[in-house]
Amino acid sequence: MTDLTQEQVRERIERRLAGRHRVEKTFRGLGIASIAFGILAVVILFSDIIAKGSGAFVQSAVQLEVHYDPAVLGIEQVDEESLTWANFTGVIREALRERFPEVSGRSEKRELYSLVSTGAPFKxxxxxxxxxxxxxxxxxxxxAADDDVDTFVKSLSDSGGGFRGRTSDRMIRWIDQLLASGELKKRFNSNFFTNGDSREPEQAGIRAALVGSLLTLLVTLALSFPIGVAAAIYLEEYAPRNRWTDLIEVNINNLAAVPSIVFGLLGLAIFINFFELPRSAPLVGGLVLTLMTLPTIIISSRAALKSVPPSIREAAMGMGASRMQVVFHHVLPLAMPGMLTGTIIGMAQALGETAPLLMIGMVAFIVDVPGGVTDPATVLPVQIFLWADSPERAFVERTSAAIMVLLSFLIVMNTSAVWLRKKLERRW
Amino acid sequence: MNTMTLDAAGQTAPAQPESVEKATVDTDTRVTETVGQPFCDDAKLRMRGINVFYGETQAINDVSLDIGRNEVVAMIGPSGCGKSTFLRCINRMNDTIEGCRVEGDLTLDDEPIYGPRVDVVPLRARVGMVFQKPNPFPKSIYENVAYGPKIHGIASRRAELDEIVENSLRRAGLWNEVKDRLDQPGTGLSGGQQQRLCIARAIAVSPEVILMDEPCSALDPIATARIEELIDELRENYTIAIVTHSMQQAARVSQRTAYFHLGHLVEVNDTETVFTNPQHELTEAYITGRFG
Structure with a gap:
């Protein structure tokens, strides 16, 4: 070994060189391949969801000449009570009969009436x-047209003449007539953004779930961020290192790995059964999600505090700053971007969480948009779950559309967090 | 050839006669008592029988030393001899290190530094510190200097604070370089400027003692020369204790020099005496470059 000449050494190095380059190239190739796979998966996912869901943003509507006939409505004047009892269905039916005067017979009429949504009288x-x-x-x-009509109209452009489902030949004839005369058109589906859930796909909207998610997340953020940051600061800056703090640390790390449905059961047992908080409420949902996100926030906040250079602490302490001044004037501003990152990861998790919310009743069929944190509500992922479970074909595109809304919510949330972090970030 | 270079780059070569001597010096000499004059009449800081422990290990062993008013005392010694630890006892920075225990009597103007009643906040306002690595806050130059006066409530008005900032920067010899960019980050300055900013920050609260822990070790010779000049000027108003690895620096800036060895204070004397006529053989071995 010691007797190698310089030539021999160089020769040996060169012999290995080709192999080293090859390994390097292979490794780089593998890296590119895995990134390409990831991008491909995302592209397929997004294009599939957008292709399936974009249809939900338009809705077939029928143009009708309606006559608000007091005799048909059964009311004399317009007031709160008479509106409740007025027979708007009769007005719609009359308008339909006028449009297609040739229709006669019970079953034929029933088919005619089923052209428009059962939600139309409310309009x-x-x-x-x-x-x-x-x-x-x-x-x-x-x-709004009935969802069967809507599904048929939307599928007309597909090869094979469209999805018929429960649509009879007679109905298809009427639909063709209406389409030809421009009385049946696809219009922007504002119902989707203004309504709550409904059994009728054409009336179902995302608003209630969106507001429910927003309220739940607000409760989660308002509780988990201050509690998480305070816990992290105490553990990192004040707590003595001993058996108890070690135990707490191990427990926090374990809690981060607990399946979320367990937190749901805990919430059910404590918040609903013991404290008797209202069921299906964003308040309870927020509490449960707080329990779930706290470990994430505490762990990342502690990591952020740890990464603040000790020289800054020493400088501040050397100036005679008290412990709290050191933390609040120097450490916290530097750790804030890292803490925010952790919080955002926690919030994104909370936004997509379904299982624990099922346990506390947020899976209920909620039509009304919640007005506060104690009103019954549902959240976006649960709404997606509910719609995906519904048999009507029109719910397929609404499920995808709801996923799009959820993802946009997530993107908006993360973008604003990244922006906030960039704004707070300071170099040293 | 290869083996020879390695040895030259490593510690003192074992084959050389000096090293044999060094080995004997190192092992045979027991430091029992400090040689020279560790005490002075007009002491600002009085330290008696200081022992410092990190857990079970003893880092400082029965050290007694006085630091006189308006005096610069240099502390020299090989790495790990405990000079920094000793320095950090004076403003109780060791409190922040887990498992660190300090025994003995330390007084600042005859007031105890350690004790159940002593609050470290006013103590650290009286005993400022400059660290080895320049560590300005990631804030503006102005904010860096104004921080101390702000937290201690020294300035009551903005104009007063402006004046303190200007005076501190002037005394640190930095004013002319930064007066037009006080709102820019202190971290954007050069290494030497950052260290002078740290000195300005320390003197902004008008401390009585300034502790300097190798303030020039991260600086180039020109910046070092400026800081040394500055230390000489600051002596008029402050008492300074400086830890340094550079014997030339100790010789240039200090009136008295203390030589530490493995947690013991070996020798304290007038700087001139230490460097021209060391009393203890360990001191002599160190200053003549036989180890360290």
Whole structure:
């Protein structure tokens, strides 16, 4: 070994060189391949969801000439009570019969009536409520078509003549007539953004779930961020290192790995059964998600505090800053970006969480948009779960659309967090 | 050839006669008592029988030393001899190290530094510190200097604070270089400027003692020369204890020099005496470069 000449050494190095380059190239190739696989997966996922879900943003609507006939409605004047009892369904049916006067017979009429959504009378009611002058007069309105009609119309462009489902030949004839005359059109589906859940796909909307998610996350953020940061600061800056703090640390790390449904059971037992908080409420959902996100926030906040250079602490302490001044003037500002990153990861987890919320009743069928944290509510992922479970074909595209809304929510949240972090970040 | 270079780059070569001597010096000499004059009449800081422990290990062994008013005392010695540890006892920075225990009597103007009643906050305002690595806060130059006066509530008005900042920067010899960019980050300055900023920050609260822990070890010779000049000027108003690895620096800036060896204070004397006529053989071995 010791007797190698310089030439021999160089020769040996060169002999190995080709192999080393080859290994390097292979490794780089593997890296590129795995990134390409990831990108491909994301592209497929997004294109599939967008292709399936974009249809939900438009909705077939039928143009009807309706006459607000007091005799049909069964009311004399417009007030709160009469509106509740008024027969708007009759008005719609009359309008349909007028449009297709040739229709006769019970079953044929039933098929005719099923062209428009069962939610259509509510639209007329709202219009009359907004403008009582309409009583006794006529107007042209667009009412949502039934989901079977909608599905058929949307599938017409597909090869094979469209998905028929429960649509009969007679109905298809009427639909063709209406399409030809421009009385049946695909219009922007505002219901999807303004309504709560519904059994009728054409009436179902994401608003209630969106507001529910927002309220739940607000509760989660308001509780988990201050508690998590305070716990991290105490453990990192104040607590003595002993058996108890070691035990606490181990427990926090373990809690981060506990399956979320367990937190749901805990929430059910403690918040609902013991404290008797309302079921299905964003308040309880937020509490449960707080329990779930706290370990994440504490762990990342502690890591952020640890990464603050000790020289800064020494400098501040050497100036005679008290412990709290050291933490709040120097350590915390430097650790804040890292803490925010952890919080955002926790919040993103919380936004997508379904299982623990099922346990506390947020899986209930909620039609009304929640007005506060104690109102019954559902959240976006649970809404997706519910719609994915529904048999109507029209819910397929709504499920995908709800996923799109959830993902946009997530993207908006993460982008704002990244922006905030960039703004707070300081170099030293 | 290869083996020879390795040895030259490593510690003192074992084959050389000096090293044999060094080995004997190292093992045979027991430090029992400090040689020279560790005490002075007009002492600002009085330290008696200081022992410092890190857990079970003893880092400082029965050290007694006085630091006189308006005096610069240099502390020299090989790495790990405990000079920094000793320095950090004076403003109780050792409190922040887990498992560190300090025994003995330390007084600042005859007031105890350690004791159940002593609050470290006012103590550290009286005993400022400059660290080895320049460590300005990641804030503006102005904020860096104004931080001490702010937290101690020294300035009541903005104009007063401005004046303190200007005076401190002037005394640290930095004013002319930074007066037009006080709002820029202190971390953007050069190494030497950062260290002077740290000195300005320390003197902004008008401390009585300034502790300097190898303040020039991260600086180039020009910046070092400026800091040394500065230390000489600061002596008029402050008492300074400086730890240094550079014997030339100790000789240039200090009036008295203390030589530490393995946690013992071996010799304290006038700087001139230490460097020209060392009393203890360990001191002599160190200053003549036989180890360290």
């Amino acid at each position: 007329l009611r709202n219009r009359l409520q907004a403008d009582p002058e309409l009583l006794g007069r006529s107007e042209t309105v667009w009412v």
